[in-house]
Amino acid sequence: MDVVAAKGLLAEFKGDTVALGVFEREEKGKVPELFITAKRIDAKAGGILAESLKKGEFTGKLGAVATYHARGLPMRLILLIGLGKRSEFEPDAVRQAAAKACCAARELGVKKLGFCVDSVVGKGVDLEVAGRLLTEGAILGLYRFEAYKTEKEKKEVESLHLITSGNAKALAEGACKGEIIASSANLAREICNDPGNYATPEKLAKFAQGIAAKYGFKCKVLGKREIEKEKLGGILSVSAGSHQPPAFVILEYNGPKSAGKKPIVLIGKGITFDSGGISIKPSKDMEKMKFDKAGACAIFGAFAAAARLRAPLRLIGLAPLVENLPGGEASRPGDIIRMHSGKTVEIISTDAEGRVILGDALSYSARFKPKAILDLATLTGACVAALGYECSGLLGNDETLLAKVESAGGRSGERVWRLPMWKAYNEYNRSDNADIKNVGPPSAAGTICGAKFLEAFVPKGVPWAHVDIAATAWNDKPSAYMGLGATGVGVRLIAALLDEL
Ligand code: BES
Numbered sequence: 001m002d003v004v005a006a007k008g009l010l011a012e013f014k015g016d017t018v019a020l021g022v023f024e025r026e027e028k029g030k031v032p033e034l035f036i037t038a039k040r041i042d043a044k045a046g047g048i049l050a051e052s053l054k055k056g057e058f059t060g061k062l063g064a065v066a067t068y069h070a071r072g073l074p075m076r077l078i079l080l081i082g083l084g085k086r087s088e089f090e091p092d093a094v095r096q097a098a099a100k101a102c103c104a105a106r107e108l109g110v111k112k113l114g115f116c117v118d119s120v121v122g123k124g125v126d127l128e129v130a131g132r133l134l135t136e137g138a139i140l141g142l143y144r145f146e147a148y149k150t151e152k153e154k155k156e157v158e159s160l161h162l163i164t165s166g167n168a169k170a171l172a173e174g175a176c177k178g179e180i181i182a183s184s185a186n187l188a189r190e191i192c193n194d195p196g197n198y199a200t201p202e203k204l205a206k207f208a209q210g211i212a213a214k215y216g217f218k219c220k221v222l223g224k225r226e227i228e229k230e231k232l233g234g235i236l237s238v239s240a241g242s243h244q245p246p247a248f249v250i251l252e253y254n255g256p257k258s259a260g261k262k263p264i265v266l267i268g269k270g271i272t273f274d275s276g277g278i279s280i281k282p283s284k285d286m287e288k289m290k291f292d293k294a295g296a297c298a299i300f301g302a303f304a305a306a307a308r309l310r311a312p313l314r315l316i317g318l319a320p321l322v323e324n325l326p327g328g329e330a331s332r333p334g335d336i337i338r339m340h341s342g343k344t345v346e347i348i349s350t351d352a353e354g355r356v357i358l359g360d361a362l363s364y365s366a367r368f369k370p371k372a373i374l375d376l377a378t379l380t381g382a383c384v385a386a387l388g389y390e391c392s393g394l395l396g397n398d399e400t401l402l403a404k405v406e407s408a409g410g411r412s413g414e415r416v417w418r419l420p421m422w423k424a425y426n427e428y429n430r431s432d433n434a435d436i437k438n439v440g441p442p443s444a445a446g447t448i449c450g451a452k453f454l455e456a457f458v459p460k461g462v463p464w465a466h467v468d469i470a471a472t473a474w475n476d477k478p479s480a481y482m483g484l485g486a487t488g489v490g491v492r493l494i495a496a497l498l499d500e501l
């Protein structure tokens, strides 16, 4: 779908359909007021909108959509999109409105859709932000995973025209940014939705090489031999139970004016399928563990976004890619392994494998002399228990960095919430037989134990943030602008964070 920003009059739009945002009234039962552009359209259409509102057919409730025939106007249909109450308005409602409009339009067979930008501009949303939010909502909302459907859905919206009476340049800049961010998130979603039998470590590494060549950043892949040579013992231990060899992807992006700067290191958990290994998982919902590579997929998407946005910094991306299966050579509970850092780990559960591969990636990152490290991982079911599905968990060792991640979470619509990292928790991962064990006490601070394990492998003195995306990496139920399956979580968060680093 093309997104076009233009200055113009909505009533003269030469397309199939126009969509307008409408706020709900603060007082119960009051008829919502039409935005001036909508009033103009309504005058030409014989007052059908005002009449419908008066009858209470459409109240402006957030997410509501109503469809009207546009008689007397150049277009076929008018869509009213509810924005909720102005007093409760949050910028994310603009993404939701765009997604609702686009999905409704697609169902109605609309090819060319116009959206009244001025109707969503307000507190915290200027024309540039509106351009970005509308475009993000539209592109994210229309995405669906069809790679393995023999018959693809035929209806597609071909172009979205963002129309304003104001500064079209600012609007276009926002739309351009939104297109890059949302398409990069969809890139991550597409590869993350790919099932374990197709998305093997080797295929994921090839995918990374493909986007590196396409968008202009470097990609090096370590195969099993090189992983052995580098003594990445955590990665080798987790991959031992699968016939699929592991891969370790190393990305490098050098933005404009970044020469001599220390890099930001982005690390993503890339378990292509997590059966639990010998500590095998229950079969219910096990198919969802194809999404256990969401962290790595987000890093790939974030690199595509950074390169396309020409972000003025240096980035290193690390993605250990491994399948966790219980084959004859699999690591067992009780095994003691030696990690890349030289530390020994007692494996209590082979299902706590994410921290083991990430521990290696973290200590490996020291050679890049990072300015800061951010890792993304579907690390713990406990994070779902603690926070539900509304945000990702955030933990780390540096107040300034964590505050930046929190602020990026708010702006990107990918919220994070902090959990503590007090020293007292170190005790939870203490092993009687090795330097550390990979699991803490049962049912106690599971997400913190995971992060505490990772912390033991963070290069000394480097600010580090860990985002646990176990609850946010995929949707079992569609939300306002995010359908079923992989969400690409992390791509928008990182894109927003790059503005601050
Ligand atoms: N990939 C899982 C975590 C997960 C669970 C992500 C549910 C998304 C939804 C991870 O490898 C895992 O199995 N963690 C264990 C850790 C435990 C053994 C300490 C868990 O959360 O149960």
Ligand code: ZN
Pocket (backbone or CB within 6 Å): 274, 276, 350, 351, 352, 353, 354
């Ligand atoms: Zn696991």
Ligand code: ZN
Pocket (backbone or CB within 6 Å): 271, 274, 292, 351, 353, 354, 378, 379
């Ligand atoms: Zn896992």
